[in-house]
Amino acid sequence: MSFITPSVPTLASVNSVRYTFTDQDFQVLPGQYMISCLGLSQSRTITMPDATVDIPMGKVYIIKDETGDAGTFDLNVVGFGIVGSRQPIDQEETGAVINSSKGSLTLVSNGVSWYLV
Secondary structure (H helix, E strand, O other): OOOOOOOOOOHHHHHOOOEEEEOOOEEOOOOOOEEEEOOOOOOEEEEOOOOOOOOOOOOEEEEEEOOOHHHOOOEEEEOOOOOOOOOOEOOEOOOEEEOOOOOEEEEEEOOOOEEEO
């Protein structure tokens, strides 16, 4: 009889995330996880990656206004594509907006589009 020893993640691998900082319009990449917006000087657009390519169903992203500037400058989070044919976020092609100080959005891929959780 053979036994399989399960792989146990280390505490460091469980608690570490790919953390990205920006104060620019930003295209989220497949390997990223936490997008932190710092010191916004104007409204910005965060574009999600293509949910149908290189993004597994269930992939989670967090977009966060870390410094509290979204109360003044909106963070617009949109799906991949061009205006008129973007992948929807919660079935809205216009996407979602962070417009409150220190606000955040958590998005999950269903393999076709994005949902807020």
